[in-house]
Amino acid sequence: MRIAIVLIIGLLAGALGGIKAYQSFSAGSEVPHAVMWMMRYHFGAVGDAIKAGQCGPEAVGSHIDTLARMADDIEPVFLPMGDDLDAPFSEHAKALRDGIQQMQSAVGSDCKGLAAARGETFEACKACHRDFK
Numbered sequence: 558m559r560i561a562i563v564l565i566i567g568l569l570a571g572a573l574g575g576i577k578a579y580q581s582f583s584a585g586s587e588v589p590h591a592v593m594w595m596m597r598y599h600f601g602a603v604g605d606a607i608k609a610g611q612c613g614p615e616a617v618g619s620h621i622d623t624l625a626r627m628a629d630d631i632e633p634v635f636l637p638m639g640d641d642l643d644a645p646f647s648e649h650a651k652a653l654r655d656g657i658q659q660m661q662s663a664v665g666s667d668c669k670g671l672a673a674a675r676g677e678t679f680e681a682c683k684a685c686h687r688d689f690k
């Protein structure tokens with residue numbers, strides 16, 4: 558009986574280990590892309606809203622909030638890159654978060670401020686892509 562229990566526990570632990578290994582493998586390959594594509598979608602949605610002259614919280618609030626959450630995921634899913642790359646990568650991620658924060662403060666009836674903040678944020682996207690993509 559005791560041997561059977563030990564065997565079952567061993568099998569379960571083995572299966573769990575396999576699932577865990579599979580999860581970290583698939584997270585390693587897909588999640589960084591997913592974070593970037595989600596950011597692109599929400600960033601684009603804010604751009605469309607600006608073009609439509611709709612810059613109030615009901616039109617852009619949740620897009621910018623999701624953008625902020627995705628930006629918080631950048632370092633956990635991309636790092637470590639190793640060597641001296643992590644620090645400059647984080648600088649770019651921080652610049653992005655600063656831009657998104659400016660977008661959050663610029664939400665209002667006037668689209669000019671939001672467009673300017675979005676433009677600055679886009680510079681942060683491009684700067685990191687220039688160095689790391």
Ligand code: HEC
Pocket residue numbers: 589590591593594596597600631646647649650653678679681682683685686689690
């Ligand atoms: C801190 C660095 C960094 C910032 C900031 C950043 N990106 Fe990226 N992005 C990357 C890297 C690295 C890749 C390449 C990922 C790969 O190929 O594995 C990438 C790839 C992408 C891709 C292609 C995804 C794919 O499947 O290869 C899109 C779309 C994208 N980024 C959108 C954005 C947008 C929009 C922003 C700004 C709102 C942004 N990124 C900001 C680092 C960054």
